[in-house]
Amino acid sequence: MKKSLLALALIGAFSGAAFAQSSVTVYGIVDAGFQSLDTGAGKVSRLQSGQESGSRLGFKGTEDLGGGLKANFVLEMGLNVDDGTSGQGSKAFGRRSLVGLSGDFGSVDLGRDKTPTFKFFDNFDPFASGYINNGSGLSNNTLYFVGGGANTAGASNGRITNAIMYATPGNLSGFSAVGAYGFGEVAGNTSAGRALGLNLRYTANGLDVGYSFAKDNAQAVAGGPINAKKANTIAASYDFGVAKPVVIYQKVQDEAALALDQKVFTLGVTVPVDTSSKVIATYTKIKDSTRINTTTPDTVGDAKQFALGYQYALSKRTDLYAAYAGLTQDANSQKNGASSKGADVKELTFGVRHQF
Numbered sequence: 207m208k209k210s211l212l213a214l215a216l217i218g219a220f221s222g223a224a225f226a227q228s229s230v231t232v233y234g235i236v237d238a239g240f241q242s243l244d245t246g247a248g249k250v251s252r253l254q255s256g257q258e259s260g261s262r263l264g265f266k267g268t269e270d271l272g273g274g275l276k277a278n279f280v281l282e283m284g285l286n287v288d289d290g291t292s293g294q295g296s297k298a299f300g301r302r303s304l305v306g307l308s309g310d311f312g313s314v315d316l317g318r319d320k321t322p323t324f325k326f327f328d329n330f331d332p333f334a335s336g337y338i339n340n341g342s343g344l345s346n347n348t349l350y351f352v353g354g355g356a357n358t359a360g361a362s363n364g365r366i367t368n369a370i371m372y373a374t375p376g377n378l379s380g381f382s383a384v385g386a387y388g389f390g391e392v393a394g395n396t397s398a399g400r401a402l403g404l405n406l407r408y409t410a411n412g413l414d415v416g417y418s419f420a421k422d423n424a425q426a427v428a429g430g431p432i433n434a435k436k437a438n439t440i441a442a443s444y445d446f447g448v449a450k451p452v453v454i455y456q457k458v459q460d461e462a463a464l465a466l467d468q469k470v471f472t473l474g475v476t477v478p479v480d481t482s483s484k485v486i487a488t489y490t491k492i493k494d495s496t497r498i499n500t501t502t503p504d505t506v507g508d509a510k511q512f513a514l515g516y517q518y519a520l521s522k523r524t525d526l527y528a529a530y531a532g533l534t535q536d537a538n539s540q541k542n543g544a545s546s547k548g549a550d551v552k553e554l555t556f557g558v559r560h561q562f
Contacts, residue, residue: 369386371386420437471490528554
């Protein structure tokens with residue numbers, strides 16, 4: 207009897223040790239609120255999902271392989287809380303689906319994730335890629351280009367698929383880098399559909415500066431010509447405690463017949479009101495020198511957007527938010543879609559977000 211009890215105790219101990227080496231976490235965000243959007247072509251009021259942060263359900267896990275080496279995975283699906291459907295074109299795990307290894311060398315992941323430039327805006331955009339512009343913040347591939355649309359086989363804007371991703375370890379004295387290479391997977395053409403991304407960043411004593419590069423070898427249709435689109439972005443912020451200002455600049459070009467030539471500049475600030483709330487604001491100017499046709503020197507022209515937001519934390523997991531954005535643009539500009547060409551666009555949002 208004593209031997210049996212001892213054997214059970216030993217099995218339990220070894221089992222506990224084995225489970226201690228691995229972990230799987232279920233997490234998510236449920237975000238929904240009201241939106242009033244006036245595009246100039248008409249005004250609509252509706253309930254929207256994922257305005258502050260995209261609603262999601264995720265699973266992530268880590269296994270300790272010994273010697274500082276770990277195996278990691280993430281499976282994250284997008285959800286539309288307003289109607290219960292899936293996000294990212296109804297992909298099963300359209301937000302993130304990756305597996306990889308990490309250690310003293312950093313991390314290497316394979317699969318689908320946000321592009322490096324999208325992650326760059328998550329860090330520097332005062333709205334953290336949310337609140338305004340239908341929940342995309344500044345980084346919605348209309349104000350700023352974040353990449354992720356190169357592969358005609360199913361990539362969605364802001365996400366890179368069929369990719370190898372690398373991130374440096376967190377012990378480089380404030381320096382960090384993130385890189386991604388997305389295979390185009392076009393038979394007989396290693397360039398078509400290929401996507402590249404690189405972030406370089408330095409953070410120390412309140413200072414945060416970074417550079418991001420993105421290039422998508424996009425094809426309008428499978429087998430069609432490649433229209434390489436690239437963006438160079440720089441940003442800098444400094445946390446003074448009472449306020450955290452940021453400046454962001456991006457230049458975007460492509461290789462179309464009427465070559466895209468767009469420059470975007472943002473000045474923003476985050477102001478903590480107290481430990482539970484903050485005010486955020488941005489002013490963005492877009493100078494689009496892209497010619498509208500080959501027979502005249504006319505260009506797309508300028509657009510300007512001012513945005514103001516507020517967040518109040520009810521707890522560590524639940525907060526309320528509100529934001530307003532107003533966009534004005536020249537006659538040939540259509541930063542909010544073709545239906546709003548040359549029109550002033552106004553957007554008001556407020557809602558609730560819960561994280562688990």
